[in-house]
Amino acid sequence: MDELRGVIDRFEGTLAVIVLDDAQQLLWPRALLPTLAQPGTAVHLQFVLPSSTIASEESCSAESTLSAETEISAELPAKVLYDALSDRWQLELTNGSVLYWTAEMFAPLEAGQLVKLRLVVDLEDTAARRKRVQSLLDDLFGDSGT
Amino acid sequence: MRRSYVKVKRRQLQWSVFSFLVLLVVLSVWLLLSTPAEPPPSPVVTPTEGTLTTASRPPLTVAFLDVGQGDATLIHSPGGNTMLIDGGNSRADAEKVILPTLKSWNATRLNLLVITHPDQDHIGGLPHVLESFPVDRVALTGQVHTTQTYEKVLTLIRDKKIPAIKTRRGTMLELDPLLTLAVLGPDDAAVEQNDTNNASIVIRLTYDRISMLFTGDAEKPEEEAILESGADVRAQILKVAHHGSPSGSSQRWLQAVAPEVAIISVGKENPFGHPGYEVLTRLTQSNITVYRTDRHGTITVRSDGRTYQIFTER
Numbered sequence: 180m181d182e183l184r185g186v187i188d189r190f191e192g193t194l195a196v197i198v199l200d201d202a203q204q205l206l207w208p209r210a211l212l213p214t215l216a217q218p219g220t221a222v223h224l225q226f227v228l229p230s231s232t233i234a235s236e237e238s239c240s241a242e243s244t245l246s247a248e249t250e251i252s253a254e255l256p257a258k259v260l261y262d263a264l265s266d267r268w269q270l271e272l273t274n275g276s277v278l279y280w281t282a283e284m285f286a287p288l289e290a291g292q293l294v295k296l297r298l299v300v301d302l303e304d305t306a307a308r309r310k311r312v313q314s315l316l317d318d319l320f321g322d323s324g325t
Numbered sequence: 326m327r328r329s330y331v332k333v334k335r336r337q338l339q340w341s342v343f344s345f346l347v348l349l350v351v352l353s354v355w356l357l358l359s360t361p362a363e364p365p366p367s368p369v370v371t372p373t374e375g376t377l378t379t380a381s382r383p384p385l386t387v388a389f390l391d392v393g394q395g396d397a398t399l400i401h402s403p404g405g406n407t408m409l410i411d412g413g414n415s416r417a418d419a420e421k422v423i424l425p426t427l428k429s430w431n432a433t434r435l436n437l438l439v440i441t442h443p444d445q446d447h448i449g450g451l452p453h454v455l456e457s458f459p460v461d462r463v464a465l466t467g468q469v470h471t472t473q474t475y476e477k478v479l480t481l482i483r484d485k486k487i488p489a490i491k492t493r494r495g496t497m498l499e500l501d502p503l504l505t506l507a508v509l510g511p512d513d514a515a516v517e518q519n520d521t522n523n524a525s526i527v528i529r530l531t532y533d534r535i536s537m538l539f540t541g542d543a544e545k546p547e548e549e550a551i552l553e554s555g556a557d558v559r560a561q562i563l564k565v566a567h568h569g570s571p572s573g574s575s576q577r578w579l580q581a582v583a584p585e586v587a588i589i590s591v592g593k594e595n596p597f598g599h600p601g602y603e604v605l606t607r608l609t610q611s612n613i614t615v616y617r618t619d620r621h622g623t624i625t626v627r628s629d630g631r632t633y634q635i636f637t638e639r
């Protein structure tokens with residue numbers, strides 16, 4: 180699995196809450212979202228391998244001001260962490276938001292290493308999800324759902 | 326000599342009995358004052374008038390559950406029916422808070438489930454609730470939202486053939502003949518917008534002379550729409566909208582509702598800065614007593630329809 184899928188659930192002030200299909204939640208700075216990203220928009224999260232080596236706290240925070248690159252994708256720096264308690268690898272954004280991923284993604288990396296997390300808007304998946312939900316609502320309300 | 330000895334003995338005995346009785350009274354009073362009468366602990370505040378007379382009138386119990394940064398409110402009606410408004414943020418909220426509370430109330434089913442709006446922090450525990458507890462009816466707006474959680478919730482409602490009530494301003498929900506559950510918002514236009522908060526189901530519950538207002542995540546636009554509709558929003562107990570976010574709870578709204586008590590469901594040290602300083606200030610300056618789940622844990626209101634009492638978990 181080289182990407183996670185989810186939806187921008189809502190905006191809370193300056194943050195966007197992304198709810199992934201595996202029920203994880205991620206906070207993404209609203210100002211650094213792609214311009215097409217709105218609540219309800221489906222997104223992919225991709226793991227971008229680093230060009231540099233071990234990250235320092237300074238470089239991590241310095242790059243956290245990245246702006247949205249295009250209409251459909253944006254990247255944020257993240258740090259690779261190993262959670263010994265749960266024996267799981269995770270990515271930590273500079274705002275402290277944490278995301279677990281499959282272990283094989285971390286095989287070439289080590290704890291403390293800087294990577295990037297790319298968020299890509301998926302308009303096709305958004306439309307497909309809306310259609311499925313509308314169909315469910317039609318079933319529930321006898322085709323009179325809004 | 327013998328007589329005087331007996332007299333002294335008798336006086337000593339009388340004194341001892343008197344001292345013992347005094348000690349007994351003091352101990353009884355101390356015990357009475359220091360032991361809570363009944364769970365839940367920390368009874369606080371505030372009959373509005375008279376004394377609570379639950380012996381003659383069946384009680385309404387409303388528990389604002391401590392589900393961290395989310396919303397879940399359980400209601401046990403005077404006639405013994407149960408209702409859940411929203412389902413917390415995650416499966417853990419259902420497993421650790423909602424279902425155990427239902428079980429502690431000896432509830433065997435939910436007579437009514439209300440989904441105020443489809444944001445994750447209001448529906449996160451609902452798949453698990455729907456999978457593990459019988460639900461008779463579900464009230465929802467039918468707004469489209471695309472998370473997997475919402476899709477799961479709708480799929481479970483459909484597959485379990487649970488009747489769904491398309492809920493709008495003017496809908497009267499039924500739970501108990503002694504209660505009125507009037508839906509004050511949203512209207513069709515709000516549901517058609519891509520704004521989940523301002524299409525929240527807002528309910529005014531009335532039990533005789535006591536009213537409570539449940540507001541979901543309604544913000545200023547929905548507050549204004551409800552006020553413009555001319556609905557009676559007055560309530561002694563206000564569940565503050567949107568976890569106390571400054572996007573809602575305007576001065577005009579608070580003046581119209583005129584609550585005595587405000588309850589904020591909010592997570593400790595949440596990343597969103599809830600509740601907002603402005604909202605807390607407005608509540609305090611209006612002399613409204615504030616309870617918060619992050620500080621007080623689960624907050625329970627009990628009422629006989631004439632008076633109410635509030636109990637906090639901590």
